[in-house]
Amino acid sequence: MTSPVIVALDFPNQAQALALVDQLDASLCRLKVGKELFTRLGPDFVEKLVGRGFDVFLDLKFHDIPNTVAAACDAAADLGVWMMNVHASGGRKMMEAARERLAGKSHQPKLIAVTILTSLGESDIQEIGFSGTPGENVLRLAALAESSGLDGVVCSPLEAAAIREQASKDFLLVTPGVRPATASLDDQKRVMTPADAMAAGSNYLVIGRPVTAAEDPLQALRDITASLKE
Numbered sequence: 001m002t003s004p005v006i007v008a009l010d011f012p013n014q015a016q017a018l019a020l021v022d023q024l025d026a027s028l029c030r031l032k033v034g035k036e037l038f039t040r041l042g043p044d045f046v047e048k049l050v051g052r053g054f055d056v057f058l059d060l061k062f063h064d065i066p067n068t069v070a071a072a073c074d075a076a077a078d079l080g081v082w083m084m085n086v087h088a089s090g091g092r093k094m095m096e097a098a099r100e101r102l103a104g105k106s107h108q109p110k111l112i113a114v115t116i117l118t119s120l121g122e123s124d125i126q127e128i129g130f131s132g133t134p135g136e137n138v139l140r141l142a143a144l145a146e147s148s149g150l151d152g153v154v155c156s157p158l159e160a161a162a163i164r165e166q167a168s169k170d171f172l173l174v175t176p177g178v179r180p181a182t183a184s185l186d187d188q189k190r191v192m193t194p195a196d197a198m199a200a201g202s203n204y205l206v207i208g209r210p211v212t213a214a215e216d217p218l219q220a221l222r223d224i225t226a227s228l229k230e
């Protein structure tokens with residue numbers, strides 16, 4: 001069975017990204033390409049990873065008017081990615097437009113919605129204008145994403161158990177904000193350890209710096225994977 005770990009390839013150039021990717025294969029992890037690498041290297045690099053047999057999560061978090069987001073999702077599907085995402089706060093019509101556009105494609109990636117970024121705590125979201133806790137807002141946005149036809153959400157593992165109670169059993173929970181107990185939190189605020197995140201109901205763990213910034217990234221990934229079996 002493929003690992004639930006999705007390694008976030010947050011690197012500034014192809015050489016650094018490939019130095020890690022060359023040590024990996026699709027049985028060890030999935031890969032995530034986000035805004036930094038995509039802006040540097042573009043679609044060709046995504047297709048290169050897909051060509052090497054990896055499941056690629058294209059994490060561009062589209063957030064725009066429905067027509068624009070649907071067209072962007074159409075383009076992303078053509079890259080052969082396994083998963084892509086939009087912001088749930090783009091609203092029902094935006095998510096439904098993306099869903100409908102993908103339904104007409106021969107290759108249909110999983111489409112998930114970002115709820116509340118894992119770098120945000122309660123005071124951060126209040127400053128933006130949200131009322132309530134991050135958890136309350138995540139639950140509301142997850143319900144909106146599910147009723148808009150999406151396959152799942154990006155949330156913190158802290159919210160995974162509560163979403164599991166309200167959502168259908170196939171609804172995917174993709175959780176960044178994952179940190180081994182001894183790792184630095186960096187800019188993440190709503191975090192759990194890899195094993196606790198899986199126990200809480202996450203389907204996939206998005207992990208970047210605890211692997212990519214480690215002295216031995218492959219060993220760090222192996223240690224995290226082993227911790228899931230303990």
Ligand SMILES: O=c1ccn([C@@H]2O[C@H](COP(=O)(O)O)[C@@H](O)[C@H]2O)c(=O)[nH]1
Nearest residue numbers: 008034116117118176177206207208209
């Ligand atoms: O709410 C979110 C949504 C996306 N991310 C992305 O996940 C990785 C996490 O990287 P770490 O180095 O493990 O912190 C990163 O690419 C983010 O863009 C997120 O962290 N939170």
